[in-house]
Amino acid sequence: MLSVRDLSFAYTRGGEELFNGLSHAFTPGRVTAVTGPSGRGKSTLLYVLGLMLTPSRGAVVLDEEDVSRVSDTTRSRVRAAQIGFVFQDAALDPSRVILDSVIEPALYAGWSAGRARSRGRELLEQMGVAARADHKPGEISGGQAQRVAVCRALVTDPAVILADEPTGNLDRGNAEGVLAALTRATSHGRDGSEGDGRTVVIATHDPFVLEHADEVLAL
Numbered sequence: 089m090l091s092v093r094d095l096s097f098a099y100t101r102g103g104e105e106l107f108n109g110l111s112h113a114f115t116p117g118r119v120t121a122v123t124g125p126s127g128r129g130k131s132t133l134l135y136v137l138g139l140m141l142t143p144s145r146g147a148v149v150l151d152e153e154d155v156s157r158v159s160d161t162t163r164s165r166v167r168a169a170q171i172g173f174v175f176q177d178a179a180l181d182p183s184r185v186i187l188d189s190v191i192e193p194a195l196y197a198g199w200s201a202g203r204a205r206s207r208g209r210e211l212l213e214q215m216g217v218a219a220r221a222d223h224k225p226g227e228i229s230g231g232q233a234q235r236v237a238v239c240r241a242l243v244t245d246p247a248v249i250l251a252d253e254p255t256g257n258l259d260r261g262n263a264e265g266v267l268a269a270l271t272r273a274t275s276h277g278r279d280g281s282e283g284d285g286r287t288v289v290i291a292t293h294d295p296f297v298l299e300h301a302d303e304v305l306a307l
């Protein structure tokens with residue numbers, strides 16, 4: 089279970105304060121859309137939830153533990169084991185083939201190459217992009233790249249998926265495909281039966297995503 093308590097963040101000491109003491113519990117098994125005007129802090133909130141930034145005040149609580157102020161080692165371990173991140177515009181490494189980008193978080197989490205590759209191919213298959221596994225990102229469409237980025241975020245089967253404007257530059261058909269993939273991802277575990285389900289948080293201003301999200305958090 090992921091929540092924030094009395095959360096504020098400023099990029100610089102004395103600078104503009106974001107979130108103004110936000111408290112919110114994200115519901116496992118649900119897609120929550122974080123919305124708000126440009127510059128309000130949607131991306132920053134995902135970075136704070138993803139433990140890439142430390143709050144100025146308040147806490148990020150994961151399974152009853154304040155994970156926002158733990159040691160770097162613990163933070164890295166929690167991130168690798170529990171959090172999948174879909175960066176804005178997919179942000180795939182242009183120099184590597186897609187399968188290698190997808191399995192990188194699993195290798196980082198200590199999986200064997202064989203196990204990671206088989207899990208990576210399985211996910212690419214589910215997202216309909218397996219035929220592109222050995223291609224570079226420059227050879228696939230924007231919609232395919234976003235689905236690949238979702239595979240990468242799911243590869244370690246994390247409890248929390250954070251996605252930054254994942255439908256940002258996509259036409260409606262591709263946006264539907266990416267949102268469907270993220271919605272399916274709320275079923276935690278590959279048989280869909282494990283635990284309470286995964287927590288999916290999408291930063292977005294796309295009306296289509298807002299309409300189909302289970303919950304909306306407006307910043």
Ligand code: ADP
Nearest residue numbers: 099104106124125126127128129130131132133
């Ligand atoms: P959104 O995703 O809602 O458009 P952001 O989280 O990107 O908003 O930005 C929130 C605010 O923080 C904006 O005022 C932005 O200019 C500022 N900001 C974003 N990144 C940085 C940074 N690395 N350093 C300083 N200020 C930043």
Ligand code: MG
Nearest residue numbers: 130131132291
């Ligand atoms: Mg943003």
